[in-house]
Structure formats: structure tokens, C-alpha cells
Amino acid sequence: MKATASQIERTAIELANDPILAAMLEEERIESEDLDLTLLWKLARYVRPHRNIAIAGVVLSVADSLLMTLPAYITGLALDRITSGERAPEAVSRGIDAIAALVIGADPTPTAMLIYLGAVIGLAWFARWLFAMATTYLVQKLGQLVVHDLRVDVYQHLTAMGLDYFHKNPVGRLVNRTTFDVQALSELFSDAFAQGLRDLVFIVVLTAVMFALDVPLALILVASFPALIGVAYAYRALARGSMRTMQAVQSRMNSWLAENLTGMRENQLYRRENRRRAEYHALTDAHQASITRVIQAWSIMRPGMMITTAVATAVVLLTGYDRVLAGIITVGVLLTFLEYAARLWVPIRNLTEKINVIQNALTAGERVFDVLETSSTMTDLPQSDPARHVERGELSFENVHFRYAPQADDVLRGISFEVQGGQMVALVGDTGAGKTTIVSLISRFYDATSGLVRVDGRDVRDYTMANLRRAIALVPQDVVVFAGTLRDNVTLGIEIDDAQIMAHLRAVCAEDLVNRFENGLDHVLEEAGRTLSAGERQLLSFARALVADPPILILDEATASIDTRTEVKIQTALAELTRGRTTIVIAHRLSTIRHADLILALRDGEITERGTHEQLLKLDGEYARLHQKYTS
Numbered sequence: 001m002k003a004t005a006s007q008i009e010r011t012a013i014e015l016a017n018d019p020i021l022a023a024m025l026e027e028e029r030i031e032s033e034d035l036d037l038t039l040l041w042k043l044a045r046y047v048r049p050h051r052n053i054a055i056a057g058v059v060l061s062v063a064d065s066l067l068m069t070l071p072a073y074i075t076g077l078a079l080d081r082i083t084s085g086e087r088a089p090e091a092v093s094r095g096i097d098a099i100a101a102l103v104i105g106a107d108p109t110p111t112a113m114l115i116y117l118g119a120v121i122g123l124a125w126f127a128r129w130l131f132a133m134a135t136t137y138l139v140q141k142l143g144q145l146v147v148h149d150l151r152v153d154v155y156q157h158l159t160a161m162g163l164d165y166f167h168k169n170p171v172g173r174l175v176n177r178t179t180f181d182v183q184a185l186s187e188l189f190s191d192a193f194a195q196g197l198r199d200l201v202f203i204v205v206l207t208a209v210m211f212a213l214d215v216p217l218a219l220i221l222v223a224s225f226p227a228l229i230g231v232a233y234a235y236r237a238l239a240r241g242s243m244r245t246m247q248a249v250q251s252r253m254n255s256w257l258a259e260n261l262t263g264m265r266e267n268q269l270y271r272r273e274n275r276r277r278a279e280y281h282a283l284t285d286a287h288q289a290s291i292t293r294v295i296q297a298w299s300i301m302r303p304g305m306m307i308t309t310a311v312a313t314a315v316v317l318l319t320g321y322d323r324v325l326a327g328i329i330t331v332g333v334l335l336t337f338l339e340y341a342a343r344l345w346v347p348i349r350n351l352t353e354k355i356n357v358i359q360n361a362l363t364a365g366e367r368v369f370d371v372l373e374t375s376s377t378m379t380d381l382p383q384s385d386p387a388r389h390v391e392r393g394e395l396s397f398e399n400v401h402f403r404y405a406p407q408a409d410d411v412l413r414g415i416s417f418e419v420q421g422g423q424m425v426a427l428v429g430d431t432g433a434g435k436t437t438i439v440s441l442i443s444r445f446y447d448a449t450s451g452l453v454r455v456d457g458r459d460v461r462d463y464t465m466a467n468l469r470r471a472i473a474l475v476p477q478d479v480v481v482f483a484g485t486l487r488d489n490v491t492l493g494i495e496i497d498d499a500q501i502m503a504h505l506r507a508v509c510a511e512d513l514v515n516r517f518e519n520g521l522d523h524v525l526e527e528a529g530r531t532l533s534a535g536e537r538q539l540l541s542f543a544r545a546l547v548a549d550p551p552i553l554i555l556d557e558a559t560a561s562i563d564t565r566t567e568v569k570i571q572t573a574l575a576e577l578t579r580g581r582t583t584i585v586i587a588h589r590l591s592t593i594r595h596a597d598l599i600l601a602l603r604d605g606e607i608t609e610r611g612t613h614e615q616l617l618k619l620d621g622e623y624a625r626l627h628q629k630y631t632s
Contacts, residue, residue, distance in 0.1 A: 036356035076336030143189025163214035188361030199347030390471030393551035393582035481529025
């Protein structure tokens with residue numbers, strides 16, 4: 001359930017003056033009905049595979065916390081021993097006296113007792129150091145293992161999402177989910193959990209020890225806990241919404257930066273630098289406003305914690321003084337309590353200071369689990385048979401209608417056609433006619449709103465998506481080149497030897513691409529293939545299709561970025577590439593589809609004409625108009 005926009009959201013939108021940010025804040029306002037404990041329970045699922053490490057960390061934390069109570073206790077005990085203050089023999093003091101009788105005799109001198117107790121304190125601190133070191137290592141390791149599993153799950157989940165999800169979610173937002181948000185959860189485990197577990201156990205152990213020493217003084221300290229919790233809750237109420245807004249603005253800043261750094265050439269060419277600086281400045285102002293609200297909440301909480309602890313300590317001192325005068329407790333017990341009071345506020349303060357980390361992590365956790373709990377619109381259906389594979393590459397559309405959203409207009413209206421295995425069908429039409437949508441339905445990036453899309457006579461949904469897409473190769477106009485070796489960019493993970501790779505490159509006239517690099521196939525290409533020309537990237541895409549060797553080939557404006565000289569060179573390569581394969585060609589260069597078995601002319605999502613090149617020219621209709629437009 002999404003709540004209305006908060007004041008800080010409205011302020012951020014006003015400062016940024018960015019409609020995209022406004023839409024993101026509306027979409028990302030994940031007012032989770034889950035309590036924080038529910039979110040922590042979800043995270044606990046990732047701890048279970050590593051529960052042995054978690055159990056060892058908890059056991060060592062308990063041992064460390066027990067040792068933390070000893071120095072102050074022994075200091076008070078030493079004072080009582082020196083001043084002959086009578087003290088009720090608790091189990092710990094009896095144990096210390098019993099060990100002292102074995103080490104320094106049953107009736108030691110005050111000096112011997114002080115040396116002995118000092119040695120016990122030294123050993124306690126040394127043992128604490130060992131336990132703390134082991135605990136920190138185990139909990140940090142646990143945190144990194146949990147975050148590793150979570151990061152892998154988020155990425156695997158994203159790779160299974162349909163294309164509509166990526167259309168709705170900008171790249172910057174998804175990068176935030178898999179990096180910054182997961183890293184915030186890493187800090188929850190490695191920082192808040194590691195220190196917080198030790199502090200929490202110490203508070204419990206110390207409270208138990210204090211009740212064993214003196215109940216009234218212990219009750220005074222425990223009575224301050226609700227006030228401390230109230231301050232922490234007030235911080236949560238003030239800061240939670242601001243943190244959501246801050247992270248949403250950060251997502252927008254990341255996507256804005258990715259977009260404008262990629263488009264820096266256009267920004268400089270069209271003199272948009274000042275406008276872009278102003279836009280980024282506005283986004284940073286919105287971010288500053290949201291983070292300022294978080295800082296304000298923190299500035300209220302920290303003094304509130306200090307005042308509460310100071311008042312409680314003062315009351316303990318005054319009450320303890322009266323109880324010492326009355327002979328109820330010893331000076332050593334009061335000294336121990338004052339030392340415990342000082343030490344008790346340290347873990348409590350640590351826990352409250354970790355609230356910022358915890359709150360940020362829980363906010364990030366909401367966002368991460370929102371991704372993980374969003375189901376893909378494109379999944380294998382119950383009738384999908386893993387043993388079924390595409391063999392002939394026959395295609396048919398039967399009265400197919402499609403719209404991208406339930407309330408949107410149809411972009412395809414009653415599309416019907418058939419393609420036999422090994423035939424070439426060309427889709428032509430102006431921009432927005434529905435050509436790319438048709439090939440997206442073949443690959444099952446989307447499902448038809450109504451009608452049937454068949455491959456080899458079977459509904460595309462009868463195949464698993466992996467088997468269906470394994471039978472299709474796409475040569476797009478805008479080729480994606482990954483940072484990596486030339487070999488990896490040609491094979492995309494398919495295991496073939498270098499001789500076969502070179503044969504495929506020669507087939508598409510791309511052998512020169514390898515020869516011009518000193519390291520050949522081992523040459524490392526830069527991100528997005530910046531060192532390659534548009535034509536070279538296109539030839540690389542042709543080679544990928546040959547390596548995949550699919551029964552269905554889709555050429556989406558595949559020759560649009562190739563100069564005339566290169567286009568002539570690869571005509572033979574195209575003949576080799578399409579031989580024996582069902583080929584779907586989207587082209588504005590109508591000369592490249594002259595020999596297609598079937599040409600479909602589309603307009604406004606409908607097939608207006610169909611036939612061969614010669615047949616359609618004779619009709620002197622839509623295709624003839626397009627031919628005139630793109631060849632004149």
C-alpha cells in the first residue's frame with residue numbers, strides 16, 4: 001500500500017524540478033506493511049546456510065560479554081578487600097577467593113591479593129582480546145557470505161525479469177539495488193550486527209550481574225531503558241521517510257549521470273553544458289534536503305541519549321551513597337555500579353548510533369526485497385516442455401493483437417502470416433508500424449495479448465524460454481559490445497575453437513578486424529566497443545549469429561550502420577548467413593530485401609500488403625511508396 005507523499009518528498013520534487021524523479025518517488029514509495037523484525041527475518045533466511053558460523057559468533061560474543069563484566073567487578077572487590085568492607089559472597093567472588101587460596105595461600109597479604117587481582121584483570125583483558133578478535137572475524141565473514149548470496153540472488157532475479165520490467169526501471173535504479181542497497185545490508189551485518197550482537201549480549205549479562213549485586217540500583221539503570229528506546233523510536237519516525245527519499249534521489253542521480261556521461265558528445269555539440277550543470281545542481285539540492293532531515297533527526301537523538309544516561313548515572317550515585325551510609329552495600333559495590341553505569345552507556349550508545357546504519361540498511365532491505373519479490377511477467381508456463389526444441393524454424397502468426405499496457409492502444413492489430421522453414425520474410429513500414437514488436441513476440445520478450453504465435457507449429461509458450469531463444473539469433477542495428485576480449489565478444493560464451501571463430505569471421509568479411517590488432521582474438525575491447533567503427537560492430541554481430549548457428553535469424557536494420565562499400569562486401573556473407581535458416585528482416589534499405597520470399601508492408605500495426613518485391617511494386621501501394629521514399 002503506497003502512502004501519500006511526505007513533506008520531504010514534496011520538497012525534493014520542488015528543488016529538483018524533475019518529472020522523472022517525481023515519477024520515481026511515486027513508484028518507489030515502498031510503504032512496507034512489514035515490521036522491521038519481518039525484514040530482519042527475511043534476511044535471516046540468508047544466514048541459515050551459514051548457521052555454524054553464526055552460532056560460533058554468538059557463543060564467542062556471550063563469552064566476550066561475560067569477560068567484559070570482570071574488570072569492574074574485580075576492581076570493586078579489590079577495594080573491599082583492602083578496606084575490609086564486608087561484601088556478600090556472590091558466586092564470582094567465591095570463585096576468585098577459591099583460586100586465590102590455591103595460588104597465593106588461604107590468608108594472603110593485601111599486597112599479594114592486589115597483585116593477584118591485578119593479574120586476574122590482565123588475564124581477563126587478554127582473553128577478551130582473543131574472543132573479540134575471533135568474534136569480529138566470524139561475524140564479518142558471516143556478513144560477507146550473506147551479502148554475497150544476496151547480491152547473486154538479486155542479479156539472477158533481474159536476469160529472469162521480462163523486458164517490460166527494464167522499461168519501467170531505469171538503469172541507475174537497478175544499479176543502486178545491486179550495489180549501494182546491497183552494500184548497505186553488508187554494513188548491517190559487518191558493522192551493526194558484529195558490534196551490535198556483542199553490545200546486546202553485554203547489556204543482558206551486565207544487567208543480570210547488577211541485579212545480583214543490588215536490586216534497587218539495578219532497577220534505576222533498567223528504568224532508563226524505556227526512555228532510551230523512546231528516543232530511538234522518535235529517530236526512526238523522523239528519519240525513515242527521509243532516508244527513502246534520499247535513496248530515491250540517489251538512484252535518479254545515478255541514472256542521470258549514466259545518461260549524460262554517455263551523451264557528453266551531444267551535450268557539448270549542442271552547448272547544453274550549462275543546462276546539464278543546472279539540472280545536476282538541482283538534483284544535488286534535493287539530495288541535500290533529504291539528507292539534512294536525517295541529520296536533524298540524528299542531532300535530536302544524540303543529545304537525548306546523553307541527557308538520559310547522565311540523569312540515570314546521577315541517580316545511581318545519590319542512591320548508592322545513601323545505601324553505603326546505611327551499610328546496605330559496600331563502597332566496592334557502589335564503585336562497581338558506577339563503573340558498570342559508565343560501561344553500560346557505551347554499548348547502549350553504540351546501539352543507538354548503529355540505528356543510523358540499521359535504519360539505512362532496513363530501508364535498503366525494503367528496496368532489495370521489493371526487487372526480489374517482484375515476479376517476472378515472462379516465465380516458463382506449466383505446458384513448457386524442457387525436452388522440446390526448435391528444429392525447422394517455421395513461423396506463423398494467427399490473428400495476433402498486442403498492447404504494451406492494459407490501458408494502452410493496440411500496437412498490433414490482427415497480424416497473420418506464415419513462414420516456411422528456410423524462407424526469408426521482410427517487414428517494412430514507417431517507424432512505429434509494429435515491426436520490432438513482431439520480432440519481440442517471436443523471441444517471447446512479450447506475450448501476445450490475443451491470438452497465437454507459433455514456431456514449428458507449436459505455441460511459443462510450449463517451449464521453455466531458454467530453448468526458444470537458443471533457436472534465435474538477433475543482429476540488431478545498435479550492437480552491444482562488452483568489455484572483454486574479441487574472442488569473448490564473438491562467442492558470447494559458446495565453446496568453439498579459434499579456427500572455427502576465424503572461419504566465421506572470414507565468412508562475414510570481418511577477418512581484417514582481427515588482423516589489425518596485435519593480440520588478435522585476445523585483444524581486449526573497451527567498454528561499448530569505442531575503438532570499433534559502427535560497421536565493425538555490425539560485422540561482429542554477424543559473426544555472433546554464425547557462431548550460434550540457430551534455425552531462426554532476425555536482422556533488425558542489420559545493414560543500416562554499414563557504408564555502401566562494406567554493404568557490397570557482405571552481401572555474400574549475408575547469403576551464407578541466411579542459407580538454410582528462417583530469416584526475419586527489418587529493413588529501410590529495401591534493396592537488401594529484393595529477393596525475400598515474402599514482404600509484409602505494415603502501417604499502424606496492420607499488414608496492408610504482402611507479396612514479393614515485384615508483386616508489391618506492381619500494386620503501386622504502400623510498399624511502392626516506401627520503395628520510392630527509401631531509394632530516391
